[in-house]
Amino acid sequence: MQFRNFKMVDYVVFGRGSFNQLDEILAPKRKSDAPMIFLVDHFFEGKALPSRIPLRGKDKIIFADVTLEPKTKQVDALAQQLKDEFGTVSGIIGIGGGSTMDLAKAVSLMMTNPGSSADYQGWDLVKQPGVYKAGIPTLSGTGAEVSRTTVLTGPTRKLGMNSDFTPFDQIVLDPELTADAPVNQRFYTGMDCYIHCIESLEGTFLNEFSKSYGEKALELCQDVFLKRDHWDATSDDKLMMASYAGGMSIAYSQVGVTHAVSYGLSYLLGTKHGIGNCIVMNHLEEYYPAGVDEFKRMVEKNNIDIPTGVCKGLTDEQFDIMINVSLGMKPLWENALGKDWETIMTREKLRALFERL
Template sequence: MKFRNFKMVGYVIYGLGSFDQLDEILAPQRKGDAPMIFFVDEYFKDKPAFLSRIPLQGKDKIVIIDVTHEPKTTQVDKLRDDLKAAFGEVSGIIGIGGGSVMDLAKAVGLMMTNPGSSADYQGWDLVKVRGVYKMGIPTISGTGAEVSRTCVLTGPTRKLGMNSDFTTFDQIMLDPSLTSSVPANQRFYTAMDCFIHCVESLQGTYLNAFSKSYGEKAQELCEEIFLEKKQWDDDADEKLMMASYAGGMSIAYSQVGVAHAVSYGLAYLLGTKHGIGNCIVFDKLEEFYPDGVKKFKAMVKKHNIEIPQHITKGLTDEQFDTMINVSLGMAPLWENALGKDWQQIMTRERLRKLYEQL
């Protein structure tokens, strides 16, 4: 048996207020007058008090990232081209925001040193050259993007990540105070991304003691926060941030499953955001994850969250085929969920019926 030798995040800083140490953490990574580029979620564009805390030096630049749509390969390539035209070289890319912003930081960081288009690297272990210094600072918890070895991108023909050992961040900063102002609905959808990929990892065929240890703790924290807690507080922000971290670590050595595989099709065709897309799909997956779906529905009810329904109503056969093709292209996810014979189990016809339920 051949074991995976996988790359993890280089450095981790954790704690309320740790954002104030950003300047000293970045200082050793600066290369001459090459700037640090800060990709910042558009949520903060009208929050000067927060933006003023970003320690700009010399030619450093803040780039406000539009997260209306999930990251596209064309967006990555344009950001790379703009930065090269403006500065030639940069010292690093720092992503401050949710999963989309962190994925863009990882992707652009890689494309600063790799030739061609980011679409050329959608797949597993296609990146051959180390990128520039990359740092992730999550301002919402749940995606696990801060520890993931992928950056999920929608390309010309598919939605698939740049999965490689070079993709992981060199540094992450986990400051729970940055997540305190997240709107309740958005917080729930993103937190459920964590809960769902823990369920998928823990019931997958790739499961091992490494993944199980992290996944069980992350799921336990999600259930404590969303089923047991009476009200939201700083303790909840801290626990959810650690659930996100542990959940991401769980799938680092395993995989996600049916919900993620199906939601990729929704995202590609309809532009459905990742967190809410997973919720829409997971809501209908009792036959695959009965206990997890039962707990999920209890969380939805307790927090008065509305899960969109009938979003695939009226789609054409061609559109259903597009979603099915994207979804079935996620072979490792299906194998983790259903085993090596997954293609006999999840036929195109069965997947079509599943999409019709959404």
């Protein structure tokens, strides 16, 4: 049997106010005349956070427009812009939600690998380490801070650059940074973590490594979204650790039906990942009965509206596009349904599922 030799994040700092250590963390990684580039979620433009970034020399803040999830052409344009302006950089620091962190990971890799990021959508196609990269989440749930993938929408598919060169060299987990997250956004992203746990713990790839992290992350999500009557600082702390543990759980196993279907939605309709997962999870009683029941209780307790009817009026051609993208996520389907998944999830069955969304 071949066991996966799993590449983890090199360094992790956790704690309230740990963002203040960023200058000393980055100091040993700086190269003369090569700046640090801070990719910051455009949500923070005009707010206080950018003024706390420790700029030195030619360092630059770039506000990343993540209204839509990262596209390969956006990654390629950013990497080319930095090469044209600086030649090389000391590092890429992603500050924001999952999309911003994915963008930072992808740009780091494209500073040193030839061609387009679309060439590397798949498993273990990246051949060269990127420049130094650090991730600083300001939303909790995606697990992008620990993941070996960077999810991108390319010309023909939505698929990650999955490689041992993708994980961050450093992550800074400061729960203070998540305190001002919009309530709906915080829920949708938190549910991404919850769904990671359900899909990992009920998948055929489950092992004790995944199970240990998944069970802890699930317990934290249940505490935050079901057992508490109000949101407080402890909620932010717990959800940030749930995100980390949930990401670790799927790193050594895989996600499942929800993610495979939401990739199709996202590719065609531009649906953001967290809300897309919620739209899909709402209809998956057949696959995750207990998880869907608990998810619906979380939705109700937190007074969240999950969109419905998002596929109404789509053409046959559009349904085919979504089906093709979803069925392309083979490891996800195998984890969810086993090796014979193609006989279970037929195109017709998947079409009927999309029609219900």
